Amino acid sequence: xxxNRRLTKETLIWLWIAAPIxxxxxxxxxxxxxxxxxxxxxxxxxxxxxxxxxxxxTTRYFHKVFWNSIFVASLxxxxxxxxxxxxxxxxxRTNAPLRNFFAAISYIPIISPPFVIPVTLILMFGRKGLxxxxxxxxxxxxxxxxxxxxxxxxxxxxxxxxxxSGVLLSIDSTLEEAARQLGAKGFDSFRTVTFQLAKPGxxxxxxxxxxxxxxxxxxxxxxxxxFHILATEAYFQVVGRGxxxxxxxxxxxxxxxxxxxxxLSNKALGKRSYITVTGRGEITSLIRPTKPYVKWPLFSxxxxxxxxxxxxxxxxxxxxxxxxxxxxxxxxxxHFTFEYLDLLNSFxxxxxxxxxxxxxxxxxxxxxxxxxxxxKFLGKTFLDFLASSLFAVPGTVIGIGYILAFNTxxxxxxxxxxxxxxxVIFQKMPMGYLAAKAALQQIDLSLEQASRSLGAGIGTTFRxxxxxxxxxxxxxAVMYAFIAAMCTVSAVIFLxxxxxxxxxxxxxxxxxxxxxxxxxxxxxxxxxxxxxxAFLILRLGTKIKGTSLITV
Amino acid sequence: xxxxxxxxxKQFENxxxxxxxxxxxxxxxxxxxxxxxxxxxTTTLRMISGFYEPDEGEIYIDERLVNGLPPEQRNTGFVFxxxxxxxxxxxxxxxxxxxxIRKVSKEEIKKRVSEVLSFVGLKGFEERYPHQLSGGxxxxxxxxxxxxxxxxxxxxxxPLSNLDAKLRVYMxxxxxxxxxxxxxxxxxxxxxxxEALSMSDRIxxxxxxxxxQIGSPAEIYGEPKTKFVADFxxxxxxxxxxxxxxxxxSQIIETQYGLIKSPLKEGVKEGDKVFILIRPESIExxxxxxxxxxxQLNEFYGEIKEAxxxxxxxxxxxxxxxxxxxxxxxxxxxxxGILKExxxxxxxxxxxxxxxxxx
Numbered sequence: 001x002x003x004n005r006r007l008t009k010e011t012l013i014w015l016w017i018a019a020p021i022x023x024x025x026x027x028x029x030x031x032x033x034x035x036x037x038x039x040x041x042x043x044x045x046x047x048x049x050x051x052x053x054x055x056x057x058t059t060r061y062f063h064k065v066f067w068n069s070i071f072v073a074s075l076x077x078x079x080x081x082x083x084x085x086x087x088x089x090x091x092x093r094t095n096a097p098l099r100n101f102f103a104a105i106s107y108i109p110i111i112s113p114p115f116v117i118p119v120t121l122i123l124m125f126g127r128k129g130l131x132x133x134x135x136x137x138x139x140x141x142x143x144x145x146x147x148x149x150x151x152x153x154x155x156x157x158x159x160x161x162x163x164x165s166g167v168l169l170s171i172d173s174t175l176e177e178a179a180r181q182l183g184a185k186g187f188d189s190f191r192t193v194t195f196q197l198a199k200p201g202x203x204x205x206x207x208x209x210x211x212x213x214x215x216x217x218x219x220x221x222x223x224x225x226x227f228h229i230l231a232t233e234a235y236f237q238v239v240g241r242g243x244x245x246x247x248x249x250x251x252x253x254x255x256x257x258x259x260x261x262x263x264l265s266n267k268a269l270g271k272r273s274y275i276t277v278t279g280r281g282e283i284t285s286l287i288r289p290t291k292p293y294v295k296w297p298l299f300s301x302x303x304x305x306x307x308x309x310x311x312x313x314x315x316x317x318x319x320x321x322x323x324x325x326x327x328x329x330x331x332x333x334x335h336f337t338f339e340y341l342d343l344l345n346s347f348x349x350x351x352x353x354x355x356x357x358x359x360x361x362x363x364x365x366x367x368x369x370x371x372x373x374x375x376k377f378l379g380k381t382f383l384d385f386l387a388s389s390l391f392a393v394p395g396t397v398i399g400i401g402y403i404l405a406f407n408t409x410x411x412x413x414x415x416x417x418x419x420x421x422x423x424v425i426f427q428k429m430p431m432g433y434l435a436a437k438a439a440l441q442q443i444d445l446s447l448e449q450a451s452r453s454l455g456a457g458i459g460t461t462f463r464x465x466x467x468x469x470x471x472x473x474x475x476x477a478v479m480y481a482f483i484a485a486m487c488t489v490s491a492v493i494f495l496x497x498x499x500x501x502x503x504x505x506x507x508x509x510x511x512x513x514x515x516x517x518x519x520x521x522x523x524x525x526x527x528x529x530x531x532x533x534a535f536l537i538l539r540l541g542t543k544i545k546g547t548s549l550i551t552v
Numbered sequence: 553x554x555x556x557x558x559x560x561x562k563q564f565e566n567x568x569x570x571x572x573x574x575x576x577x578x579x580x581x582x583x584x585x586x587x588x589x590x591x592x593x594t595t596t597l598r599m600i601s602g603f604y605e606p607d608e609g610e611i612y613i614d615e616r617l618v619n620g621l622p623p624e625q626r627n628t629g630f631v632f633x634x635x636x637x638x639x640x641x642x643x644x645x646x647x648x649x650x651x652x653i654r655k656v657s658k659e660e661i662k663k664r665v666s667e668v669l670s671f672v673g674l675k676g677f678e679e680r681y682p683h684q685l686s687g688g689x690x691x692x693x694x695x696x697x698x699x700x701x702x703x704x705x706x707x708x709x710x711p712l713s714n715l716d717a718k719l720r721v722y723m724x725x726x727x728x729x730x731x732x733x734x735x736x737x738x739x740x741x742x743x744x745x746x747e748a749l750s751m752s753d754r755i756x757x758x759x760x761x762x763x764x765q766i767g768s769p770a771e772i773y774g775e776p777k778t779k780f781v782a783d784f785x786x787x788x789x790x791x792x793x794x795x796x797x798x799x800x801x802s803q804i805i806e807t808q809y810g811l812i813k814s815p816l817k818e819g820v821k822e823g824d825k826v827f828i829l830i831r832p833e834s835i836e837x838x839x840x841x842x843x844x845x846x847x848q849l850n851e852f853y854g855e856i857k858e859a860x861x862x863x864x865x866x867x868x869x870x871x872x873x874x875x876x877x878x879x880x881x882x883x884x885x886x887x888x889g890i891l892k893e894x895x896x897x898x899x900x901x902x903x904x905x906x907x908x909x910x911x
Contacts, residue, residue, distance in 0.1 A: 174634060175636050175639075177603055177636065178632060178636040179649070179653075180602075180623040180624050181601060181623045181624065181628065181629070181630045181698075182624075182650035182698070182701060183650050183654055183701060184624060184649075184653045185622075192649070192653075196640050197639070197640060289605075
């Protein structure tokens with residue numbers, strides 16, 4: 001009896017702490033999305049209508065846009081997952097050299113602005129590209145679906161790589177040995193055991209890349225040319241024509257597709273739990289001597305990908321300082337001077353926005369993870385679902401939702417820096433949430449129980465035990481969220497106003513709309529620099545505070 | 553089929569996991585590699601199965617050199633410590649795996665799976681998944697899965713270590729019975745000396761990558777050749793001494809605590825320093841007041857520090873002269889009565905319970 005009463009009391013306390021998170025999520029995620037959904041059914045002069053959807057599904061052009069999106073996302077997901085699997089397999093299962101190097105290089109695109117790869121592709125294969133114009137004088141240019149797919153492959157490769165290598169690492173190596181020992185040759189054991197057990201990870205990664213690609217805005221804007229997809233089309237409908245209702249309908253369609261892919265990915269990755277084995281075995285390394293005809297092709301592939309990624313950044317940095325790419329190589333700083341763009345102000349805005357959004361989103365993310373993993377309260381599973389599903393909400397949908405939700409009283413926020421901050425907080429919250437969740441799952445519950453049994457209360461235990469153990473995850477989340485916030489464009493591009501320009505949106509406008517590659521390149525270089533500094537601080541921070549703690 | 557290792561060495565980074573190991577396991581023999589964790593026993597087993605290649609030395613299975621042969625061509629059956637059952641396959645599919653890979657016909661597979669499952673007592677479990685089975689059942693599936701391919705050699709890597717205590721003792725007998733009825737050669741790896749003693753035809757005790765002693769369970773327990781073996785087999789009563797007299801059936805050893813007479817040991821001479829090992833279960837303990845002078849031959853006086861009763865026996869920890877601690881195990885204590893902690897006692901060491909180790 002007594003114990004029960006105490007439990008209920010505690011449950012209530014946690015619900016009180018969880019309630020504001022629910023409210024914030026409702027106000028700044030749910031409410032805008034609801035606005036988008038409502039708006040898609042309301043005519044420009046009021047009243048219920050299905051006309052936007054009817055127009056969308058009966059117009060040839062929009063049909064094409066719809067299938068363009070599906071096509072690009074599927075192709076990207078397919079190729080990226082395939083490459084991600086090969087890379088993950090190489091790194092976790094073979095004895096190919098330079099495995100750690102490949103893993104490290106593949107992460108770079110995650111922590112850098114998304115424009116860098118399209119910009120480089122344009123430099124090499126654009127209308128005035130090195131290969132397409134100066135060397136081969138072809139009429140070909142990379143603008144179009146191939147440019148989008150090629151850029152997104154590299155941009156999303158780290159996601160696929162992380163998810164799949166996580167699954168591959170969790171497959172007990174003795175299973176493969178058992179297969180070998182029962183007579184299966186190398187490939188048979190791969191086909192019947194490794195691949196079968198990795199399948200959920202592969203499906204999970206593929207659907208994740210699919211929804212990330214569906215939601216991507218910056219890449220198709222920069223390198224899509226006349227090839228339009230749902231996310232860019234919604235933008236042009238709002239910004240170019242003021243067709244907010246129609247854009248809302250496009251957003252709803254986009255959201256439905258992304259969300260279905262998210263559900264699929266969630267389900268596939270959730271199924272993994274049955275891999276865990278009974279009892280403990282001797283830990284044997286997963287790395288095996290690999291047949292040369294398997295090892296060297298895989299090695300070459302990873303090498304090629306790594307070289308390409310390094311080349312991308314080298315080209316960007318190089319071209320930022322030359323007069324005209326591929327024509328006049330003389331050193332110049334002229335691309336860095338743009339008084340008329342009010343660059344300093346954009347930078348200041350970006351820094352303020354990114355640092356406050358990163359701190360707030362990581363704080364909310366970590367707190368949510370703590371509640372979800374450690375505490376019992378009503379709506380816990382729902383909160384978990386909400387927090388992770390934010391990852392799959394396309395920025396375009398959020399952006400349009402914010403315009404609709406916060407343009408009228410009671411909460412008028414449009415045109416302020418605050419709306420940008422709020423928008424990015426909730427867009428980037430899954431980063432902190434997922435990082436903290438992973439960290440918490442590794443911290444043995446018995447540590448907290450030990451503290452409680454030694455006489456510390458809930459609060460003291462949280463402060464003295466849980467928080468210190470979580471701090472590496474928190475620092476990591478802050479830095480990644482900061483980098484992501486510095487580089488984000490998809491939602492904020494709808495919300496920037498003359499006084500609240502951001503550096504990332506400026507780059508996008510300069511390259512995608514004004515076609516000034518050199519300026520884009522120069523600004524990207526600055527942004528890469530900022531991201532690099534943030535990343536180094538992160539590494540330093542976790543080294544000092546973290547490493548010994550994580551292994552507890 | 554026989555298995556032979558000749559001067560096998562395996563190095564990981566800077567550690568010699570297996571260091572110049574040689575032994576021969578005869579056909580149909582139950583051979584155990586016994587030792588603490590990290591002694592190289594599992595590495596040795598993995599080299600026999602082909603998961604690791606030795607850096608030096610040769611491995612023969614059935615008189616045939618198998619170095620460089622992949623695991624699937626060695627025809628051994630490996631039972632893993634964690635069973636390594638395929639989690640995405642049913643019991644039937646797990647057991648059928650080896651036959652399917654060998655492209656055996658469907659009817660044949662069905663027949664043989666059913667046979668081997670009844671043999672291990674798992675008929676009716678075909679459609680279950682591994683996670684729906686108990687530890688003991690998983691263990692049997694793992695066994696069935698290797699037995700079905702008729703391996704020449706059964707390699708068992710601590711297969712009982714994940715079972716609870718009672719089941720573990722039961723499965724010792726079961727495993728031994730299965731091995732005997734199939735007359736298959738078995739190499740068994742364990743760190744549990746009771747397991748090794750109760751199941752094996754011969755035991756090789758390993759330490760730090762080397763074999764310390766090979767012999768029958770009785771030899772290993774009764775006549776350990778090294779201090780390590782004695783220690784590892786639970787022979788904790790060890791006293792340092794010096795041989796002062798040798799006659800044709802025994803020798804007298806002088807220790808700090810009194811004189812000990814032991815059965816004759818070859819290769820020692822008067823004046824040699826030796827370790828005297830006294831098996832705890834051979835010591836007789838009777839209540840007696842401490843005498844002022846040293847006792848008779850093979851008699852020490854001491855005080856009971858601790859008495860721990862386990863049902864079938866009682867184990868006394870006895871302190872002699874404040875510096876020597878001996879263990880004595882007395883069978884059937886309910887009949888003989890349990891002495892209280894603090895009791896003054898006389899210990900007698902029958903000569904047949906004593907074994908000498910060279911210093």
